[in-house]
Every structure is written in structure tokens, then in C-alpha cells.
Amino acid sequence: MPTPLIETVNLRKYFRTGKGVLHAVEDINLKIDPGKTLGVVGESGCGKSTLGRTILRLQPATAGQVLYEGEDILKLNKRQMRKIHLNMQMVFQDPYSSLDPRMSVRNLVTEPIEVCGTMKGKGEISDWVDHIMELCGLPLDHANLYPHELDGGLRQRVGLARAMVLSPKFIVCDEPVSALDVSIQAQILNLLMDLQEQQGLSYMFITHDLCVVKHISDEIMVMYMGQTVEYAKAADIFANPIHPYTKALLQSVPTIDLSRRGRERFTLKGEVSNPIDPAPGCRFAPRCPYACDKCKEACELKEAAPGHLVACAMCQ
Amino acid sequence: MAKTKRRKKPLSEYSTGELVLFRFRKNKLAMFGVFLLLFVALAVAAAPILSSYAAVSKMHMSDRFQAPNATYIFGTDEFGRDLFARILYGGRISLLCSFAIIAIAFVVGALIGGAAGFFGGKVDTVLMRIVDMLMAVPSTMLAMAIITALGNGVWKLVMALAIAQIARFARIVRSSVLTLRNVEYVEAAKCYGCSSLRIILKHIIPNGIGPIIVSATLCLGQTILSISSMGYLGLGVASPTPEWGTIISENKINIQAYPYLGLIPGICICLTVMAVNFIGDGLRDAFDPRTKN
Structure with a gap:
């Protein structure tokens, strides 16, 4: 297997606040191959931007590794980092x-x-x-x-x-189109994809907009409160979402398909719980319609189908 | 091909500095300020030609309280001293000292405030507590204390007043650096490897300089007045050495009967302060590319 361009190993970013420790990014493992795009999806405040900035070392990581072509860049000094930044x-x-x-x-x-x-x-x-x-x-x-x-x-x-x-070989796009008009969004997305084709770029594409991410990603990682809940090929996520949170996200996308109209939607109730000193166990459980006792224990990211990782005690 | 295309646009041939100059020159009020200040500065510099230093303290007891006339353009005071000569030579001290004070306070304050804002954390805490200590004492009291400790003299006065002003500049600079430090374009600059120094020089100073320039120019007028209040208290520049503020204070008993004694130095102070304020405003606008070319 070729070395991925970017890889993170148990990357973790905590913020110390007056009220406790905010777990912004928790044990994220991801891999991005050269020329590929990873879409990172989640609602605002789930730590997706923090993840991107931590990978670029715009802020120090709390623990874990960020590997660029197999080299841990979190250990590099300023001058070495400057060279790496030419590529990121x-x-x-x-x-x-x-x-x-x-x-x-x-x-x-x-x-x-x-x-x-x-x-x-x-x-x-x-x-x-x-x-x-x-x-x-x-x-x-x-x-x-x-x-x-x-x-x-x-x-x-x-x-x-x-x-x-x-x-560069790798660009973190932090919601690059969310501030733009829809017509211009398409132009920028097409430009990004053209550039990828011409230059063989890799992207980490952070967004909360599923339509955008479907358009551009090879793989998708769904985040909830700093953790990966589902990680798979883009097509798999859209065709066969497994985690209840992913399902809810997908069903929240407005549709103009008349045959699907009037069908009952699975919508989420309640708010994201507090990311400061979260309780062990599934963080999505308080909002999950399928939650049971099993969800009070920590659940790990496991392969539910080939190449399709899910963190849910109920679905595995 | 691409190059010739660019050259066709006349504006593009100017560098950023030239564009700033260009915008500044178009600002009529600012240019008026420049000419006014130049006029005052030239007159003050040409004092030995227009008058003589001997005339500053020479008393003409027969010509006391002469209203402005052909012999004494600005009139004479209660000792029959030529007010014109006193204004010219006094202006040298007033202008030089006030500019020096602002310059010193500005540079030192900007360094302290800039470092505190940019590096944050412990550096910020330590520096700002020192600034707080300076601020806790009223600036006039502080200046008086410093002069008492250092002794009398023009340059000691400058030091004392400058130290008393540092705190205010440090505060202003720190607050603008704090807001700019986390702006996304500064983050982008870090991402492509900009050093801290370059970020400060290229991104933070140009974007934060506006309010600082304005406050510096406003401060200048106040400084001319502080020099004179120090003089009035017998610290720093004291009568008979002329200085615009001192001239007003030494004539204060006679101002009601002979208003020109207060008016003339007062107008000099006003014109200078106004000129500097116009220039400051013009500079702020000129540095901002959002102002129309």
C-alpha cells in the first residue's frame, strides 16, 4: 500500500477553559491519498475546523500524530515546518x-x-x-x-x-463556499476540482453542506462532538448510511423529488450536548432515537462493512 | 503579452507607497495642514533672521504693553519684551519638545503594547501590569515626580512627559494588535510561513495604524499644553525662557486688559495642533486603500 499523503494517528485537541476541558477533537484517525479528497462533515462546533487547523499546525495538538508522507510533522521545528507548509x-x-x-x-x-x-x-x-x-x-x-x-x-x-x-500538494478547505451565493459556489467547486485534476492535489474539504461534499469528495468522514462517527467512501455514505446521526443528516437535506415528499423524516431533537468534560460513552446517545444501555459505554470505530467504519454500539 | 497589458493601466505603475502619497496629496485639508505646519516650522526655524535671540529677553521699559504695531509686530508684554521674538524662539521649544515627546511615547508605547498584544500570555500580563502602574498615577503628577527626581531641564522635561504618555499608547496599540492577531489573514500569513516580525510589519501595523495616528496627533496639542503647565509650575521650561504655554501663563494677569498677550500664543498653539490633526486625518485616509484614488 502506498503511503498516504496525510495521515493522523489518534489526533487530539483539547482546550482548557474556565469551566473545564473542552474536547474539540478526540482521537481522530484519517488518511488522505494523493489526488484524493476527504470531506469532513458535521454541524457547527463539532470540531471540524479545529481538526483542519490542528493538522496544519496553526494551533498545537494536545496528543497524537500528524503524518505528512509518513513523517510526523508535529515534531518538526519552525524551519522544517516552513518547508512542509509549502506543501500544505x-x-x-x-x-x-x-x-x-x-x-x-x-x-x-x-x-x-x-x-x-x-x-x-x-x-x-x-x-x-x-x-x-x-x-x-x-x-x-x-x-x-x-x-x-x-x-x-x-x-x-x-x-x-x-x-x-x-x-502545494495538500489544501485544507475550511468551508470555502459556505459564504458564497449558490451560483458562485458551483464555480468555485468546479475550479477546485479542475485544479485537483490538473495538479494532482489532495483536499481536506470541511463543510456542513452535504450537497457540496457529495459533489467533491472521494471519502467522507462524519464528525459529531469531536469524534468520528462514520468514515467511508462517499458513495457508500450516501447509498448506505449506517450511523443514526449520518442518517439524520442525510434526511435533513431538502429534496425536490416529488415521490419522496410527505414521507416522514427522521429529524433530530434537542441540542448538541456540552463538549466540556463529556461523559464516557456515545456522545450522540442523548439525541439518538435508538439509544440503549449499551451506549453508555465507550464505543469504538469499527468496520461495519468493508471499508465502512462506524462508531455505534447498536449498528455494529 | 501579459506585462504590456498591465502597463496600459496608469494606476498600476505606482507602488503602494506612491499610491499612499497620491491619495494624501489629493486630500486638500491634509495638504493645507502640511503647508500650515511647514509655515510655522519655517518661521520658527528662521527666528535668527526674522529677529534675534537678544530681543527675546531685552526689556524696553518705555514700550510696555504696546499693541501690535509696525515696530513690534505682535506687541510687547509688561516688561516691554518683543512678543514676536518670544513667540518665534518659544515655538522652537514648543514644537521640538512636543514632537519629541510624542515620538518617544509613541515608539516605546507601541513596542510595549505591540509585544503584549502579539505574544499574549505572561508577556502580556507582566507588561500590562507595569502600564497599569503608570496609569494609576495622573500623568501630570507622574511627570512632576520624574522631573523632581531628575532635576530641571528641557530634555528632562521631555523624558518625564514622554514616560507619562507611554501608558496610553501602549493601551491603544495593544488593543488593536489583539483584535488583529486572530484575524484570518494573519492566520493565513502564518500558514505560508511569515515570521512574526513580517506579520507585525506587513499586516498588523498597516491595519492598526489608523486610530493610533489620530490619537497621536490629538495628543500633540495636549502635550504642548502640558509643557506649558509644567513651565507654569516652575518645572522644565520656566520664565524667562519663552515657550508658547509659558508666554500665556506669564501674561495671565494682564490678559484681560491686553487680550493680544494671550490670543497670539494661543492662536499659534491652535494652528499647530489643527495642522497636525489635519495631517493625521489625511495620513489615516491615505493608508486605507478603501479611500478612492
């Missing part, structure tokens, strides 16, 4: 706050190369930036505009160009 970039959710309002489009896209210093010579840098801008669908006559002069879609293209300019 991030696209942020909010195209408004993720671009420095005082820098022009050209400067925004150029800065990463200037910082990393892999390319010398103004002409070379400028040609490369032109190339990347074209690749990301940014008209060159926009180069001297400032972020406030662009619409959301173009801003997100700038954010993407800023990540792409270092020719």
Missing part, C-alpha cells in the same frame, strides 16, 4: 476577513513566494503569479484591485490563488 496550505471560510484589506490582489498572491524564498528574480515571480492567477480564473487586469473592490467569488479565487502559488 489552507483556504479559509470567510473571503472577507481572510484577505488583508491593505494589499492588492497581486501583492496578496505574491507574498507567499516572497516569504518562502524558493523563487528569486522579480520577472520569474511575476510570470509565475500571472500563471497562477490565470489558473484560478482571476482576470489579470484585476491584479491591482483591492479586496473590497471584488465580489465574494473573486475574493475566494484570490484566497485559492494565494494557497496555489506555492504549488
Whole structure:
């Protein structure tokens, strides 16, 4: 088996708060192969963004490993990390706050190369930036505009160009389309997929929007309160969801299919429970219609079908 | 091909710095401020040509309380001293000292506040408690205490007033750094390997400088007045050495009968403060690309 591009081993991120320890990310194991996309789905606050940021070391992990091509990057020092960061970039959710309002489009896209210093010579840098801008669908006559002069879609293209300019192999996309209009969402998603095809990129695609994730992912990981509840091929998740939470998520997607209209939906009641010092056992149990005594004990992620991992005592 | 396309747009040939200058020049009020300040500064610098240092303290007992006239452009005070000469030479101290005070307080305050805001944690706690200690004492009292400890003298006055102002700049800078530190574009910069220094210089300072510049310019007027209140208390610049504030305070008994004695130095202070405020406003707008070119 080839080494995956990105792998996490029992990655854990806790936040100490005044009220106790917040378990944001709990023992996450994931693998992303070169050229593939992992969709990470879950409701807001389930730790999916924290997971992405911890993998990129934008914040320190509490425990566990993040392997990039088999090397644990959490042990690297700053200078070594800088080299790894050339291959691991991030696209942020909010195209408004993720671009420095005082820098022009050209400067925004150029800065990463200037910082990393892999390319010398103004002409070379400028040609490369032109190339990347074209690749990301940014008209060159926009180069001297400032972020406030662009619409959301173009801003997100700038954010993407800023990540792409270092020719990374892996990009964490943290809800890159959730702030955009639906028509523009499609443009950006298509752009992401085109880039993947051309450059062989891997994505970790964080979203709460199942339609988006279906469109783009090879594999999907469903998270609930910092834990993986289901992890399988995208098609399997949609065709054969096993975990009750995944089922609920899928059924919450609005449909225009008339034959399915009026069918009773399985909807979730109640709120996400408190992630501070959670009780052992299944964290979804308080909202789960199938919960029983078994769910009070910790349940592990197990293979329910070939390549289809589920963490549910009832379903295994 | 791509390059020639870019060159066609005239705006794109300017660098960011040139664009800032461009926007600043278009701001009429700011340019007015620049000319006003230049005018005052030039007049003050040309004091030996326009008058002489001897005239500052030379008393003409026969010409006491002369209203402004051809011989004495700004009139004379109760000792018959030429107010014009006193204003010119006094302006040297007023301008130089107040700018020096703001500059020192600004740089030191920005360093302390910037470090506290950027690094957070223990650094923040220690630095800010020191700043709190400075703030707990009223700034005039603090300056008085420092001068008493250091002794009298213009540069000691500058030090004392600067130290008294550090706390306020440290607070302002810290708060703007705190809000900017967690902004996503700073995070993005960390992600592509920006060093802390570069993040501070390239992202945090340009975005946080606006309110700081404005507060610095507002502070300047207050500083000119503090210098003079110190002078009035006999600390720092004391009569007969002229200084705009000191001139007002030494003439305060006679201002009712001879209003020009207070008006002329007062107008000088006002014009300078106004000029600096206009420049400050203009700078803030010029640094902001959202202002129209």
C-alpha cells in the first residue's frame, strides 16, 4: 500500500477553559491519498475546523500524530515546518476577513513566494503569479484591485490563488463556499476540482453542506462532538448510511423529488450536548432515537462493512 | 503579452507607497495642514533672521504693553519684551519638545503594547501590569515626580512627559494588535510561513495604524499644553525662557486688559495642533486603500 499523503494517528485537541476541558477533537484517525479528497462533515462546533487547523499546525495538538508522507510533522521545528507548509496550505471560510484589506490582489498572491524564498528574480515571480492567477480564473487586469473592490467569488479565487502559488500538494478547505451565493459556489467547486485534476492535489474539504461534499469528495468522514462517527467512501455514505446521526443528516437535506415528499423524516431533537468534560460513552446517545444501555459505554470505530467504519454500539 | 497589458493601466505603475502619497496629496485639508505646519516650522526655524535671540529677553521699559504695531509686530508684554521674538524662539521649544515627546511615547508605547498584544500570555500580563502602574498615577503628577527626581531641564522635561504618555499608547496599540492577531489573514500569513516580525510589519501595523495616528496627533496639542503647565509650575521650561504655554501663563494677569498677550500664543498653539490633526486625518485616509484614488 502506498503511503498516504496525510495521515493522523489518534489526533487530539483539547482546550482548557474556565469551566473545564473542552474536547474539540478526540482521537481522530484519517488518511488522505494523493489526488484524493476527504470531506469532513458535521454541524457547527463539532470540531471540524479545529481538526483542519490542528493538522496544519496553526494551533498545537494536545496528543497524537500528524503524518505528512509518513513523517510526523508535529515534531518538526519552525524551519522544517516552513518547508512542509509549502506543501500544505489552507483556504479559509470567510473571503472577507481572510484577505488583508491593505494589499492588492497581486501583492496578496505574491507574498507567499516572497516569504518562502524558493523563487528569486522579480520577472520569474511575476510570470509565475500571472500563471497562477490565470489558473484560478482571476482576470489579470484585476491584479491591482483591492479586496473590497471584488465580489465574494473573486475574493475566494484570490484566497485559492494565494494557497496555489506555492504549488502545494495538500489544501485544507475550511468551508470555502459556505459564504458564497449558490451560483458562485458551483464555480468555485468546479475550479477546485479542475485544479485537483490538473495538479494532482489532495483536499481536506470541511463543510456542513452535504450537497457540496457529495459533489467533491472521494471519502467522507462524519464528525459529531469531536469524534468520528462514520468514515467511508462517499458513495457508500450516501447509498448506505449506517450511523443514526449520518442518517439524520442525510434526511435533513431538502429534496425536490416529488415521490419522496410527505414521507416522514427522521429529524433530530434537542441540542448538541456540552463538549466540556463529556461523559464516557456515545456522545450522540442523548439525541439518538435508538439509544440503549449499551451506549453508555465507550464505543469504538469499527468496520461495519468493508471499508465502512462506524462508531455505534447498536449498528455494529 | 501579459506585462504590456498591465502597463496600459496608469494606476498600476505606482507602488503602494506612491499610491499612499497620491491619495494624501489629493486630500486638500491634509495638504493645507502640511503647508500650515511647514509655515510655522519655517518661521520658527528662521527666528535668527526674522529677529534675534537678544530681543527675546531685552526689556524696553518705555514700550510696555504696546499693541501690535509696525515696530513690534505682535506687541510687547509688561516688561516691554518683543512678543514676536518670544513667540518665534518659544515655538522652537514648543514644537521640538512636543514632537519629541510624542515620538518617544509613541515608539516605546507601541513596542510595549505591540509585544503584549502579539505574544499574549505572561508577556502580556507582566507588561500590562507595569502600564497599569503608570496609569494609576495622573500623568501630570507622574511627570512632576520624574522631573523632581531628575532635576530641571528641557530634555528632562521631555523624558518625564514622554514616560507619562507611554501608558496610553501602549493601551491603544495593544488593543488593536489583539483584535488583529486572530484575524484570518494573519492566520493565513502564518500558514505560508511569515515570521512574526513580517506579520507585525506587513499586516498588523498597516491595519492598526489608523486610530493610533489620530490619537497621536490629538495628543500633540495636549502635550504642548502640558509643557506649558509644567513651565507654569516652575518645572522644565520656566520664565524667562519663552515657550508658547509659558508666554500665556506669564501674561495671565494682564490678559484681560491686553487680550493680544494671550490670543497670539494661543492662536499659534491652535494652528499647530489643527495642522497636525489635519495631517493625521489625511495620513489615516491615505493608508486605507478603501479611500478612492
